[in-house]
Amino acid sequence: MTRYARPAQRPASALLVLLAATAALALWPLISQAGPEAKPGPASVSNAAVPAQESSQSVPPDLEPVKQMTVSGVSNWTDTGLDVVEGQEYVVRATGGISLQRGNPTAYCGPDGYDLKTAQQPLPDRNIGALVGRVVLLISVEKDPETKKEIRNERIEVFYIGSESRVMMPLKGRFFLGINENVAGDNSGEFKASIFRVKNS
Numbered sequence: 001m002t003r004y005a006r007p008a009q010r011p012a013s014a015l016l017v018l019l020a021a022t023a024a025l026a027l028w029p030l031i032s033q034a035g036p037e038a039k040p041g042p043a044s045v046s047n048a049a050v051p052a053q054e055s056s057q058s059v060p061p062d063l064e065p066v067k068q069m070t071v072s073g074v075s076n077w078t079d080t081g082l083d084v085v086e087g088q089e090y091v092v093r094a095t096g097g098i099s100l101q102r103g104n105p106t107a108y109c110g111p112d113g114y115d116l117k118t119a120q121q122p123l124p125d126r127n128i129g130a131l132v133g134r135v136v137l138l139i140s141v142e143k144d145p146e147t148k149k150e151i152r153n154e155r156i157e158v159f160y161i162g163s164e165s166r167v168m169m170p171l172k173g174r175f176f177l178g179i180n181e182n183v184a185g186d187n188s189g190e191f192k193a194s195i196f197r198v199k200n201s
Helices: 012-032 042-048
Strands: 063-072 077-084 089-099 131-143 150-160 164-168 173-179 188-198
Touching: 063 077, 063 089, 063 173, 089 131, 089 173
Parallel strands: none
Antiparallel strands: 063 188, 077 173, 089 164, 089 188, 131 150, 131 173
16 A cells, blocks of 8 residues: 655744745835835934934024023022123023923913913013013112111113023123012922123123
8 A cells, every 4th residue: 555645734934934925025016116215314314313402502603602500480580690781792592491380281381481461570561481681780788777677779670581582781780580470489490591692792
């Protein structure tokens, strides 16, 4: 009696490889017609790696970097440590954000402020919470004869800054940065400010 050997069964893995190869051959005409647009070129890869704000944050040749500082959203005013002269020009750039009511996500704003204006702000015609500046000129210091407390006679000028402004200092004095809000105790967050002096100003 002649015996015939039963054909060996292909392993399941071999069958999967065969199916994959068949699918690749069937799809090859579509892949080959996709053209060069289907593959990102070197230029698109390098552009994606560049931060979006890098070009806007470059320093023009007429500006001299002076200081980088944090402006707390909890404090009405933060001392820059700079004594300025009337007529000097400065550029201030700011990033970051604050909440005008701690824990309330809808009260969040950037340096340009929240789209709301009230009479109870240093600059009532500008958005509440916006970054603002002020220069304080100390005129004299006196003492109250009854309370013995020190009384400072000052001249103060407040001006808008926002996310970026070029400002001519309105008078000689100490330069402060702050929040366009009179009640800042329930705020949170901070702005990051970069201060530049305009050369030959």
